[in-house]
Amino acid sequence: MNKNGPLALVFHTLFIVFMVAPLAVVVWVAFTPLGYLQVPTTQWSLRWFYAIFENEGFIESFWLSLALGIASASLALACAVPAALALARYSFKARGFLVGLFLSPLVIPSVVLGIAFLRFLTQLNITGTFFGMALCHAVFVMPFVLRLALASITGMDRSAEQAAVSLGATHGTTFRRVTLPMILPGLVGGWVLAFITSFDELTVTIFISSPSTTTLPVRLFNHITQTTTPIVASISAVIIFLSVAAILILDRLYGLDRLLVGSKR
Amino acid sequence: MSFLNLQEISKSFGGFVAVDQFNLEVDKGEFVSLLGPSGCGKTTTLQMIAGFLDPSHGQIMVGGEDLTARPANQRNIGIVFQSYALFPHLTAAQNVAFGLEMRKATQGERQEKIDRALDLVHLSAFRDRYPKQLSGGQQQRVALARAIVIEPTILLLDEPMSNLDAKLREDMQLELRSIQEKLGITTILVTHDQNEAMALSDRIAVMNEGRIVQVGKPHEIYEDPANVFVSSFLGKNNLLAVEVEDISGSKASVRFNGQSLTVPCREGVTNKEAWLSIRPEKVQLTDKGSGLLEGQIKTRVFFGNHWLYQIETASGEFLVYSQNTAVPNTAPRDAVGLNWQADDARLLNMDAS
Ligand SMILES: Nc1ncnc2c1ncn2[C@@H]1O[C@H](COP(=O)(O)OP(=O)(O)OP(=O)(O)O)[C@@H](O)[C@H]1O
Ligand SMILES: [Mg+2]
16 A cells, blocks of 8 residues: 655654644634734633624735735636647747746746836726736736646647537637537646636735735735734635635546546546 | 549649549449558548549549549538547537538438438448447448448548558458448548458559559459569569560560569560569469479468468579478478479569550
């Protein structure tokens, strides 16, 4: 059963401890009754969880980040599917250049991107709007969606489409009834990665957010620079719980392997 | 007038000619195989008939109508792919239903036709399974049902058996042939398996390098191959270099090993040097010193219903199949004579044309 040697076992254990320990500590701290960040040992309290609901700013920011994540992931997906279809199925001169362009947000430093986005939004006069932020985030999360869309389209058996056409389906029907369902797991996986990336993006967003459009990570960051109440821990704990729940649901629905690794069923 | 008529169709990719002036006439209800080695243009030809590739030249006529420019989704042609190409997110019945939905068939008509098609391929019990819950053979039958349920004018099969194991393949071949005969559907099968082509087809078109080399009934081209390529591709073949002395009509007298033999000869054999081709099952082992050729048994393999002998002769290695007669009467390293009826040999040009 156990094929790992003792060294590998130590490595994996340390790896998991380092991954999980900070999260565990944050959740633990969230239950302190005191007014500063401290690991509770004798007394426990939900005080800082209640505090979240009394702080409208955080609630607003949460909804904003949620909406921004959904909007930008969906926008990126809507652009990535046709782009990936073209990139995967046709060979043309600009192909390599386009792939590089779509994936470039991965390699451009976030600070540079942030400044560029700010300049761009100012030019268009949409600074501090939800639309402007969604646009920037869509560009930023594009690589994640495109990579997974490309992988699933390349891996798809094209004769299924030919079969549909031979049975009388138009190109539109073939795409809707055959292609889309067959690449859906990859698309959902890409969307989820994009959503997560957008939801906790800080560096780029600091440049383009305004007092009326402050995302949750930006508000947490601002909060920490001024005070250090355990509300940051309780908010983090809530987000951790929500993420775990979302992952469990996705795993149930599609299987995480299939979504994120792109393995075949 | 034939039903399907491929007139001089060619297809080139860039400068490469994949299919070259392909001519074929297929009658209604006929089962024709395209047989040839890998890369000879079989799939390309099939894709042009289906409408997935446009011919560079030529015309595709079906029932007197020109189909060449018609879109693939309006040709009413059924296709079974090598990979089956089932829709993985639909059940067996839904896969079969797809073509009927595209034809806007009514609910009742749809049900009835799906039932009949699944029944025909013996899959009624599996109608609600998804492709991944079916075995390879079952998936293949769903693919067949999906292709025939739309009552296509032509059924195209691109190496449909190549993913099945030998036993299952034989069963499916018999079943495919009986379904095809029952429905009377004009069928074109692409294969590089000569046994499959011979077992299933009314006629075989042997292809090489984008061209048709020979068309005919299976036993005709097996017994009377047009050239060395066809002869070697359809089963095993012993080739003996001979000197042509004289040709008169369909007979030629040839010389080898200092002896003369009068053998059947096709038109077109002109050279002085030619091959004499003899099928392994047409050769008999005789006593040493009494054959047309003398040799020594190198290996002997038992196949149940027959023996395979490899025999060293002065003119190269010979393959011989001989019927299993319960008692093996020869052993390796025995010296034997090889004999055959002069009429069973064929004279062929040395180059493959
Ligand atoms: N889209 C294409 N572009 C360029 N060359 C192609 C294309 N499709 C096929 N070919 C070439 O045309 C030739 C015939 O291909 P085809 O697929 O018809 O062969 P086949 O007889 O079906 O072989 P196999 O038995 O291996 O399936 C091959 O040499 C192939 O490389
Ligand atoms: Mg092929």
